[in-house]
Amino acid sequence: MKTDPSTKIFDLLQFGEYGDVNPSVCDSATFTFMQAKTMLDTFQGDAEGCFLYSRHWNPSNKYLADALAAMEGTESAWVTASGMAAITCSILQICNSGDHIVCSLTTYGGTFAFLYNYVKKFNIGVSFVDITNLEEVKNAIRPNTKLIYTETVTNPLLQISDIPALARLSDEHGIKLVVDNTFTPMIVAPFKLGAHVVVYSMTKFINGKNDCVAGAICASKEFIDSLSNVNDGTAMLLGPALDPLRSSSILKNLHTLHIRMKQHSRNALYLAEKFRESGVKINYPGLPENKGYEKLKEMMNPEFGFGGLIAIDMVTAEKAARLMEMMEKAGVGYLAVSLGYFKTLFSNSGKSTSSEVPEEIQREMGLSEGLVRFSVGLDNDIENTWQKIRSCLRQM
Numbered sequence: 001m002k003t004d005p006s007t008k009i010f011d012l013l014q015f016g017e018y019g020d021v022n023p024s025v026c027d028s029a030t031f032t033f034m035q036a037k038t039m040l041d042t043f044q045g046d047a048e049g050c051f052l053y054s055r056h057w058n059p060s061n062k063y064l065a066d067a068l069a070a071m072e073g074t075e076s077a078w079v080t081a082s083g084m085a086a087i088t089c090s091i092l093q094i095c096n097s098g099d100h101i102v103c104s105l106t107t108y109g110g111t112f113a114f115l116y117n118y119v120k121k122f123n124i125g126v127s128f129v130d131i132t133n134l135e136e137v138k139n140a141i142r143p144n145t146k147l148i149y150t151e152t153v154t155n156p157l158l159q160i161s162d163i164p165a166l167a168r169l170s171d172e173h174g175i176k177l178v179v180d181n182t183f184t185p186m187i188v189a190p191f192k193l194g195a196h197v198v199v200y201s202m203t204k205f206i207n208g209k210n211d212c213v214a215g216a217i218c219a220s221k222e223f224i225d226s227l228s229n230v231n232d233g234t235a236m237l238l239g240p241a242l243d244p245l246r247s248s249s250i251l252k253n254l255h256t257l258h259i260r261m262k263q264h265s266r267n268a269l270y271l272a273e274k275f276r277e278s279g280v281k282i283n284y285p286g287l288p289e290n291k292g293y294e295k296l297k298e299m300m301n302p303e304f305g306f307g308g309l310i311a312i313d314m315v316t317a318e319k320a321a322r323l324m325e326m327m328e329k330a331g332v333g334y335l336a337v338s339l340g341y342f343k344t345l346f347s348n349s350g351k352s353t354s355s356e357v358p359e360e361i362q363r364e365m366g367l368s369e370g371l372v373r374f375s376v377g378l379d380n381d382i383e384n385t386w387q388k389i390r391s392c393l394r395q396m
Ligand SMILES: Cc1ncc(COP(=O)(O)O)c(C=O)c1O
Pocket: 082, 083, 084, 085, 108, 110, 151, 155, 180, 182, 183, 200, 201, 202, 203, 213, 214, 215, 338, 353
């Protein structure tokens, strides 16, 4: 195994205030000081270990951030109230007005909308590229480019980003590589492969319970300190603070992530092979004929498998809708957006999580209107689940 992120978390002993094995939840927005000078030092970032105000830091958020930094192998981390907050704060911390970003054309719809529609108001330019075409990525870099943005496994086409090659390219140009690793926590460690900033929607696999939205940024101490700087830190000033009650529950769920990832991957591979056998067009990076298979194999910690996301092509949106409705009735899982849940979730990406992408761009990137993305659950009897899916496919 290349790295063992689960052992890194396991080895991190976090003692609660009273010896509690789950660190006490710090249910406080503000913190007292015995000396006024220490308060000023904390404002200026010079008082290590002191807490000031929960939008800045909170002990519960710090426990979770420390565990995430251990998992990712970064010096530091920051937790946010959503994955989008992690993404937008990281990007806006790096870019100023007049700067330029190179971004994978296939990215989560919200990220695409932010970069396609929103950053214009800051006069930030964005070139969208096929992230698997390194020549195209290189040619898109301009003198004012500040970052390359991609997802390890892109949403929803499941393309594989060559993180070491993109990191080399970024280093050659003195720019940052920001990687969204939401689909592949523990499976891939982007920071170890050279990425500068790793972002997560913890709403998905990391929390795994679908009971909240949350995000994380893992990076160098310098970058995290800059985000939380009281004078010009994007996270501090835009204020997407995660509620400490939530960080405390996410921390407990993080401790089972390694077991869940293995089971998600095992079940996804099983279904992918069954779809292939039955002649349905299937996209799963864990199948050897998949374009990204070799690259992902090179980068991954094999113990955790190829991930829990698969996509099938039902060719038309009508057929996709019919299949999804039947599968929901048959008890395969839920017709719902999002991923990383213990139940299987499925949705038609073009009509849901990528609906922000204009239809002509969906066609340009090769997103079929009949694409059904599955986030495969933790089913103990996946063969039984397949029988249900097969019976729905037969009724199509
Ligand atoms: C890959 C990816 N990144 C980021 C996000 C955004 O996360 P959140 O909904 O927690 O803001 C999503 C949401 O679906 C996603 O799929």
